[in-house]
Amino acid sequence: MPDKNKTPVAEKNGLHPRNKHRSRYNFDALVLTCPELEPFVSLNKFNDQSVDFSDPQAVKMLNAALLRHFYKLSSWDIPEGYLCPPIPGRADYIHYVADLLALYNYGNIPGGKTIKVLDIGVGANCVYPLIGNHEYGWSFVGTDIDSTALESAQKIVTDNKLADVIELRKQTNVSGIYTGVINPGELFDVAICNPPFHSSQQEAEQANMRKQSNLGKAETDKPMLNFGGQNTELWYPGGESAFISKMIYQSSKAPQQCFWYTTLVSQKDNLHNIYKALKKVNVFEVQTINMAGLTHKNS
Numbered sequence: 001m002p003d004k005n006k007t008p009v010a011e012k013n014g015l016h017p018r019n020k021h022r023s024r025y026n027f028d029a030l031v032l033t034c035p036e037l038e039p040f041v042s043l044n045k046f047n048d049q050s051v052d053f054s055d056p057q058a059v060k061m062l063n064a065a066l067l068r069h070f071y072k073l074s075s076w077d078i079p080e081g082y083l084c085p086p087i088p089g090r091a092d093y094i095h096y097v098a099d100l101l102a103l104y105n106y107g108n109i110p111g112g113k114t115i116k117v118l119d120i121g122v123g124a125n126c127v128y129p130l131i132g133n134h135e136y137g138w139s140f141v142g143t144d145i146d147s148t149a150l151e152s153a154q155k156i157v158t159d160n161k162l163a164d165v166i167e168l169r170k171q172t173n174v175s176g177i178y179t180g181v182i183n184p185g186e187l188f189d190v191a192i193c194n195p196p197f198h199s200s201q202q203e204a205e206q207a208n209m210r211k212q213s214n215l216g217k218a219e220t221d222k223p224m225l226n227f228g229g230q231n232t233e234l235w236y237p238g239g240e241s242a243f244i245s246k247m248i249y250q251s252s253k254a255p256q257q258c259f260w261y262t263t264l265v266s267q268k269d270n271l272h273n274i275y276k277a278l279k280k281v282n283v284f285e286v287q288t289i290n291m292a293g294l295t296h297k298n299s
Helices: 027-033 035-040 056-071 087-103 127-136 147-159 201-214 239-251 268-280
Strands: 116-120 139-144 166-170 188-193 258-265 287-291 294-298
Touching: 027 035, 027 056, 035 056, 056 087, 056 127, 087 127, 087 188, 087 258, 087 287, 116 127, 127 139, 127 166, 139 147, 147 166, 239 258, 239 268, 258 268
Parallel strands: 116 139, 116 188, 139 166, 188 258
Antiparallel strands: 258 294, 287 294
């Protein structure tokens, strides 16, 4: 019997008003859309339907179900060891970017494939282009330094017949972020990025182990590698602040080729250094948007 004393889960008010994931997951509906999810669904300690969020396979299947149910994808998968992103948070970034584009469009969100978005670090999951195209019809260029990630993303694009609106490019310059992937004369409406926020592999592994502990896994001295993320997804020398500072410098070399350069910022303490870097290159406009516990930096 359900526990009459438990507190119902409220709507996720921290998410963007247009985010499809503000309500708690309806597992009955998700299983109808994606029957492969059913073996992973069970009652949790609150007698609610849920999945074991410490089980990478369960999380991956939940993602597949969400993408199929809400974004009409017929196929989605990622290789073992690659980042399995939380869909609600990824959708939030897309919706805030839409609001940003509306600022200089008389308050109207521009839609359709003429709106061109550059996704830096598209990853094996290709989630931002998938959500952005479904929600607003935008076209995307996704870049990555990892060949395996690009192969996975390309399979997702091909299987879902999205090749006319999602293009993938290999970043062959290990020091490049925008350099080498924006073609001469090419124009973008907005660039997005979810940068690596750890400063070393050790720091990333420690964070992974803390996450396992918080999810109720037994204490361990080994990180959970399955879908935990590759090095290029998780860490960069100098961490998030150094990566974004490089982004700012390289974007200043192509100021006319993208209307808005944006990035997520996971740690508020990094904003001081980011503002300093922005001031050095004399950007035209800066906006900081607080979103669902993350700070989203736009310039």
